[in-house]
Amino acid sequence: xxxxxxxxxxxxxxxxxxxxxxxxxxxxxxxxxxxxxxxxxxxxxxxxxxxxxxxxxxxxxxxxxxxxxxxxxxxxxxxxxxxxxxxxxxxxxxxxxxxxxxxxxxxxxxxxxxxxxxxxxxxxxxxxxxxxxxxxxxxxxxxxxxxxxxxxxxxxxxxxxxxxxxxxxxxxxxxxxxxxxxxxxxxxxxxxxxxxxxxxxxxxxxxxxxxxxxxxxxxxxxxxxxxxxxxxxx
Numbered sequence: 001x002x003x004x005x006x007x008x009x010x011x012x013x014x015x016x017x018x019x020x021x022x023x024x025x026x027x028x029x030x031x032x033x034x035x036x037x038x039x040x041x042x043x044x045x046x047x048x049x050x051x052x053x054x055x056x057x058x059x060x061x062x063x064x065x066x067x068x069x070x071x072x073x074x075x076x077x078x079x080x081x082x083x084x085x086x087x088x089x090x091x092x093x094x095x096x097x098x099x100x101x102x103x104x105x106x107x108x109x110x111x112x113x114x115x116x117x118x119x120x121x122x123x124x125x126x127x128x129x130x131x132x133x134x135x136x137x138x139x140x141x142x143x144x145x146x147x148x149x150x151x152x153x154x155x156x157x158x159x160x161x162x163x164x165x166x167x168x169x170x171x172x173x174x175x176x177x178x179x180x181x182x183x184x185x186x187x188x189x190x191x192x193x194x195x196x197x198x199x200x201x202x203x204x205x206x207x208x209x210x211x212x213x214x215x216x217x218x219x220x221x222x223x224x225x226x227x228x229x230x231x232x233x234x
Contacts, residue, residue: 001177002170005088005120016164020093023159023223027100034218035156036102041127043067049128052212053149053219054135054142056203065198066138069191074130077178081126081171090120093164101161108162122163125171128153133179138196139203145216152219159223 006013026032038049047058047067060067092108094101095116110117132150136143154172157163163171182188 002084002121002173005090005170006164006166012166016093016166017097019158019165019224020097020099020161024099024161026159026223027102030214031159031218031221031223032102034152034215035159038124038128038153038156039103039107039160039162041124043071046070046127046131049153050131050135050146050149051209052215053145054139054199054203055145055208056199056206057209058202062202062206063195063198065191065194066134069188069195070131070134072191073134073179073182073188074127076182077126077130077175078123080178081121081123081174084121084170084174085118085123088120089118090164090167092116092119092162093158094161099161103160103162119163120167121170121174122154122157122167123171124157124163125154125168126175129172129175130179133175134192134195137183137192138199148219155223165224 006016026035037045044060047060047063051058058066093099094105105116108116129150132146132153135146139146151172154168157168157171158165
C-alpha cells in the first residue's frame with residue numbers, strides 16, 4: 001500500500017529536506033508549542049488533544065470504553081507501521097540537515113542499535129490518525145473537526161522536526177489501510193458500539209473544553225512552506 005521511502009535523488013526526498021529546513025523557522029511560535037505538546041502519546045494527553053475536536057472534555061475516568069477500543073485498534077495499526085518502518089530504515093530529517101527539533105533526541109534513539117529509530121512511516125502519526133478514524137465513527141457529526149485535528153497531529157511531527165513530511169503522509173495511509181480491515185471485525189464493532197454510547201451520554205452531560213478557539217485556529221493553519229524547486233516554468 002505504501003510507496004517506498006524516498007531516497008537521495010528522488011524529488012520527494014529533496015522536498016522533505018526543504019520542508020524540514022523551512023519549518024525550523026517555526027521554533028518559538030504557537031504552532032511549535034502545539035507540536036511540542038503533541039509529542040506526548042499517553043492516553044490522558046491524547047484525550048486532551050481531541051477534546052476540542054469532539055466538543056466535550058474527555059478524561060480517562062469518563063471514557064473507559066473509548067480507551068479500550070483505541071488501545072486495541074492502536075496495537076493493530078502500530079504493528080503494520082512498524083513492519084514498514086523496520087523495512088525501509090529511512091533516516092530522520094535532523095540527521096540529514098541540521099536544525100532544532102521540539103523533543104529530546106534521546107527519545108528517538110535506539111540504544112541497542114546505536115542510532116536514531118527509523119523515520120518512515122511516522123508512528124506518532126499512525127497513532128493520531130487511528131484516534132481520528134475511531135472518533136469519526138463515534139461522532140460523525142464532528143468529522144470535519146476531528147479529521148482536521150488528526151491531520152494537524154501528524155503535521156506536528158514535521159513541524160517538530162522529528163519526522164519528514166513524507167513519513168507523516170505514510171503514517172496516515174498505513175493507519176487508514178489497517179483500519180479499513182479492523183473496522184470489519186465483530187469485536188471492534190462491539191467495542192465501538194459501547195464507546196459510541198459512552199461518548200453520546202458524555203456529550204449530553206459533560207462540560208465543553210476550554211480555549212478551543214486558539215487550538216482551532218492553529219489546526220486550520222496548514223504549515224506547509226512554499227516550495228521552490230529552483231527551476232522556471234517553460
